[in-house]
Amino acid sequence: MNQAATAARRALLVGGLPLALLALWWVASADSQSFYLPPLREILGVFAGVWLGPRLVDDVLPSLARLLAGFALAAVLGVALGVVVGSSRRLRAACEPVLEFLRAIPPPVLVPIFILVAGIGTTMKVLVIVSGCIWPILLNTVEGVRARDEVLEDTCRVYGIAGGARLRHLVLRAASPQIVTGMRQALSIGIILMVISEMFAASSGLGFTIIQFQRGFAIPEMWSGILLLGLLGVALSLLFRVFEHQVLSWYHGLRRAQRGPL
């Protein structure tokens, strides 16, 4: 009984405000005459028709595939370069100003440059996503590799662990919490760049379609696109949390153990 009450309280706390806000939006917009702010009923009404038809295959899935490809490529490049740069003190000092500068360039600014080099096809969009996602991963990997535990380092040396085994069990392991942090930042940048690269110049894709709706004054359809982008952002961040939980379970356990029983 008591347990049920606690569960109900929790559910109310988690779901209460979002539902209240949605209800408020629904009621407040119910008989909205404003052209730009259509009733929520209308937006949800067009949602399935707009996004679950052929557009799912033609626009939404290719966008997501480009995001995934760019993100994966950035992760591989970022971790590889990060391990190299992070392992040498001299190299790190030499690269730092250049990396700081490259990281500080707002990634959307690179869209025109990549259009120049690679046209407006898939290559350009993937390149844009890679160029934005790589910096948080690279810099976090450098930090993670640099700050690895000295005792573990010495232990590895004593036991003659070197080469690939050392890389896998010592360097990447030690840096993995930082790498995952970098990847989380990179993911939200990646979503933004996926949309922007398609808004700037494209003939298909999620960002392109939403801009088309806006230019054609298909307002409920445009709003449904905004909703879809929001849902995608939330879904990807939830997926990433599951991934993080899997990869870093050892780390969270270690932290709990170090903090001692509470």
Next chain:
Amino acid sequence: MRAGRWQRWWLGVAGLGGFLVLLEVVPRSGLVPERYLPPTSRIAGALADELGQASFWRALGDTLEGWAIGLAVAVAAGVGLGLLIGSVPALRAATASTIEFLRPIPSVALIPLAVLLFGTDLRSKLLLVVYASFWQVLVQVLSGAQDVDPVAMDTAHSYRLGRWARVRHVVWPTTLPYAVTGFRLAAAVALVLAITAELIIGSPGLGKEIAVAQTSGAVPAMYALVVVAGLLGVGVNLAARALERRVLAWHPSTRREAAA
């Protein structure tokens, strides 16, 4: 220690110099066509050209204006709401799921809405900048308010400090380092979004100049403007870090850093 710092400095300068030379040599040798990647010297020339033009300075001013106003609004709202939500447990529990849901919504999703509502006005830039940077500040302030030492709080209660005095003397000093981190993150995000809004929506500013240079095929000028955007980003980062050190000079983490 001192020698080590000099060595690091020299290595950094050498790295930067090497990077610039590489960008000069690669296009000159024909490895990458010059119309894609102009050599450093031509970019520098275009940059000097830009610096002499009034329109460039106006664009820079527009960008900085949108950045500063948006950042100020986001920081004020984030700190205010963060302290309010953070110091009332019931409020924190009730809003946690909503914040988790709203935060990952990419701010660029708002671009079409901003265009419809405000056109290429400053307001559409502000909408994007404020939305993106607000969450950075709010989330940091919330975790700061959560980090308050229970003993300090109990002490404040024992001394019968009022609600306001508790916020002022117990919650705020704990939250400040988090808030400053939030400010630093928000400052960088705000710049990205300001320039993005100009690039995509066409609000006046550096981003719009880049888009214009691209469509008119002025490749060196485009690269020069990208370099300016990068330098602006570096400047914002450095300024935010300097501010962090100043504001938190009393904080143990900064004091340790200074001693080391």
